[in-house]
Amino acid sequence: MSSHNEPRETRMSRNADRKPGPKKPRHGWRTFRRILFVFVAIIVLGLLAGAGLFFYYAQSAPKISQSALSSDASTRIYDANGKVISRLGAQNRTYVKSKNIPKMLEKAVVSTEDRRFYKNNGIDPVRIIGAAFANVTGSSLGMQGGSTLTQQLVKLSVFSTAASDRTLKRKAQEAWLALKVDHNYSKQQILEYYINKVYMGNGVYGMQTAAQYYYGKKLSKLNLAQMAQLAGMPQRPSLYDPIHYPKYAKQRRDLVLEAMAKNKVITSAQAKAAEATSVKTGVVKNHNTTSATSAHTTKVVDAYLKQVYQELKNKGYNTTNGGLKVYTNLDMGAQKKLYNIVNTDNYVDFPSSKFQVGSTIVNPNNGKVVAMIGGRKTGNVSFGLNRAVQTDRSSASTAKPLMDYGPAIEYLYYPTYESVKDTAFTYPGTTKKLYDWDKEYQGTITMRKALYESRNIPAVRTLQNVGIKKATTFLKGLGMTFDKTLTLQNGIGLYISSEQEAAAYAAFANGGTYYKPYLVSKVVTQDGKSHKYSSNGNKAMSSATAFMLTDMMKDVITNENGSGRSAAISGLYQAGKTGTDSYPDDYADKVPDGATMDSWFTGYTKNYAISVWTGYDKQFQTGHYVSESQTSIAQKIYKYEMTYLASKSTNSNWTAPSTVTATKKNNTTEYYVTGHPGTVSDTTSDTTSSSQYGSTNTSSSSAYSSNSQVTTSSSSTGTSTTESSSSKESSSTEQRPSGGSDDDDDTNSSSATTTSSSSSSATSTTTTNNDEADD
Structure with missing residues (x-):
């Protein structure tokens, strides 16, 4: 029993008796607090930075008005003068x-x-x-x-x-x-x-x-x-x-x-x-719409607009809800004139409403497409077939300056008076003969004469001398690439569009610079950003080549034996080339003598280049041929349109560059590349002329071989036809039927199909070589 006098043990005394030990560390808590603080600080700073960035961006936000909120989001298309020509979607809003x-x-x-x-x-x-x-x-x-x-x-x-x-x-x-x-x-x-x-x-x-x-x-x-x-x-x-x-x-x-x-x-x-209700319940078949753009204006610019939308699509724009303002290179006056020429009877007598036209006009100095027609008598169809950019029809003899004579001057330094042979010719490695439009031979003639009379044999012989490789390189410089290897037959016909050809000939007009053709010059998006577009010129040939080709092609229009005299415009300095694509031999008995499938004319001044294709969509259908007299229609379309364009532009002639030297040959002013006068004879008389077109080929052999069949393209018919090598090109005003241009020489008999941003490659059909090529 404890005594009351004994001291009581207290918590304090017990603690006092304990020996002090080490304290527990508290670093973990402090570290956590520090991490938490840093984390919160980062979040706060991030929020502040985000808010700052938000308000920084907000300061530059575009203004928004009631007009912007209530207006439609359609795409507006403007012509070169800033006038609205179409409002995609606006015409359909109430x-x-x-x-x-x-x-x-x-x-x-x-x-x-x-x-x-x-x-x-x-x-x-x-x-x-x-x-x-x-x-x-x-x-x-x-x-x-x-x-x-x-x-x-x-x-x-x-x-x-x-x-x-x-x-x-x-x-x-x-x-x-x-x-x-x-x-x-x-x-x-x-x-x-x-x-x-x-x-x-x-x-x-x-x-x-x-x-x-x-x-x-x-x-x-x-x-x-x-x-x-x-x-x-x-x-x-x-x-x-x-x-x-x-x-x-x-x-x-x-x-x-x-x-x-x-x-x-x-x-x-x-x-x-x-x-449970069908989504088709109440849906109508006939859709009521109103139009902010007149029906007539829509028809006039239909092909041009279709190509504008294609160009916008290629650039990544959304034309359906982009609210775009699209400024184009369209010359509305030139467009209306071209539309009236091909859709009325005031200028040209068209054989039927099914006779078709595709045409493109390009400014040679910048590549701007100023007008385009994709067809005639098309009715109320919107965005129909645009024949101005189709590549499934042979360009016939309009290919000669591009693939034959241009490369000959550029790479071989041919003078305009180069002697070329118009004598019997058989495609190397085959028994297939090539003929001129009259099935006669003129013997040795000048390159100038061969061009303005559109004779096939001298053109193909020239291409043979140049070589396919160099010719293809020359064409590439003019914006033309092909799916298949070109052949000798392509020298009298390429599968290209009027847009491509107008742009290529434009390089002759401006001294040798190629500009890729384009329709859209500026796009303004809804946020006010402006995007400008232009075509950067690339030197495709020497100024000497461009000038000499131009000088020779003047004679196509002015010489009494020129193939393009129906395109002549009094007093106007211009040059150009005809082209007609004749029917294959196995079809020739079904059409009148001199009838062709296609007729072309591509011509230019220093201010405009115009390419015109004429023909029928279904050229093998009964009656769908271009008669000998109708081959002049393409030239007449060109003539009336160029007359209009010339009336509002300067008329100046081309001057010879310093790299060209003039000389007189047989009372004709001829030209050669300075320092390369040529070593060939300038004789123009024909001492070996013969009407016996079955004679043997006198040309030297070539490495190129050709099958007797050639594949050509025609998306409009989708049928196979066989063409042989016979062609016609009359020396009269305009006609120079011609042919084929397409059969391939080489192992693969299929014609090259051109690819471009403005057109899709065509489907292939089989044909045999159509002889010559052109007007």
Whole structure:
């Protein structure tokens, strides 16, 4: 029993008796606090930096006006004078005011595009996080992205839709402008602008116009299923088109109905009833549209516009909802004149409404395509076959300056008076003979005479001397590349378009510089950015070659035996070449003597180059031939158009460059490359002329071989025909039928098909060598 006097043990005394030990370390906690502090600091700094960057970008955001919000997002096309010639989509928009927009449609749009529309301030952080989560988990109905409906309106109103413009800067500016729009306009106004602006497929803008286009009704007359259909289309209007893609249209419509039910704006029963309705119910076959561009103007510029849109597509622009301003090189006066020449009877007597034309006009000094016609009597078809850029018809003898005589001057220094042989010729390695249009031989003549009379044998012999390799290199410098190896027969016919040929001849006109032809000079996107385009010239040949070819081709038009005298314009300095492509021998008995499949004329001044093709789309159909007298039509089209163009431009002659020397030969001023006068005889008399065209070939052999069959292209017929080597080219005014140009020599008998940005390569059909080539 303890005594009360004994001292009691206390906690203090017990602790006092304990020996002090080491303290537990607290570094872990301090380290954690430091890491947490740094982490928070980084977040704060990041937010501050992000806010700073956001406001920095926001300062440079474009201005947004009520006009921009309410205007259509169509692509406008301007001519060279800045006048609107077409508005893609604008012609198909009927504006509807907010009071006339059905409330059910508004609910469908909000449920589809922005469920929190009435709660957000133009941007929605919750929506952005939700969209990101849905993208990761795949839980979204496919209805909600990160952008609010207001942001989508801003995007459609002021920004480019190009993928290259989807930058952080633009997203920041888009968000900033969305905040401003939400602040300045009511939700009803924003919905009104959006419903009227969105692209709805088939060139239609706005849901009111879409209702008329797809259902032939006003918005107020549509049922629930139809409203849901329209509400779901803006995301992918082409794919959700109920006319062409009903399967995908139904899937999209049903998603909209489910979203509406989920948002409790309709019942599940209503959604299921609407889902049971076919998407084709109520869809009309005849679509009502209005036109902001007159029908006549549309016809006049149809081919040109089609090529403009192709050029824009190649550059990566979206013409359906890009809101672009596209400035072109179109000379509307020249375009209208060309259209009237080929579509009225005031200038040329056309044999029938099916007789066709394809033509391109190029400025030789910069490559600008100033006018283009893709056909005549085409009816109300929009963006139909553009024959100005087709490459499935032989250019016949218009190929001679490009592939034969041009390279001969450039690489072999031929003078204009070079002696060339017009004597019997058999394609090397074959028994196939080549003939001139008259099936006679003139013996030894000058290159000048061979060109202006468009004789085939001297042209092919010249190409043989030049060689296919060098000739192909020369053509490449003029913008022409081919899928297959060229052959000797291509020397009297290439598969190229009038656009390509006009641009190539333009190089002769300007002294040897090739400019790739182009139609679009400037594009202004919705965000105000301007993108300018031009063609950089490349030296394709010496100025001597260009001048000497031009001087020889003047005689095509002016010489009494020239093949292109129907293109003559009094007092105008011009040059050019004819071309006619005759029928194969096995078809010759089905058409009159002298009839051809195609007739060309390509000519130029120092200011314009014009290439014209004429013929029929189905050249082997009964009656679809170009008669001997009709081969002048291409020249006459050129003549009337060039007369118009010459009236508004200077008329100046070409002057010989210092690299060219003039000399007199047989009372004719001839030229040679300075320092290369040539060693050949300048005799022009024909001592070996013979009408016995079956004589043997006197030319030296060549490394090129050829089969008796040749593949040529014709997308219009899609049938095979066999052509033999006989051609016609009359020395009368214009006619020089000719042929074929296409059979390949070499093991592979198929003609080369040209590829270019402006045209697609043609399908092949079999033909035999058509002799000569041209007019």
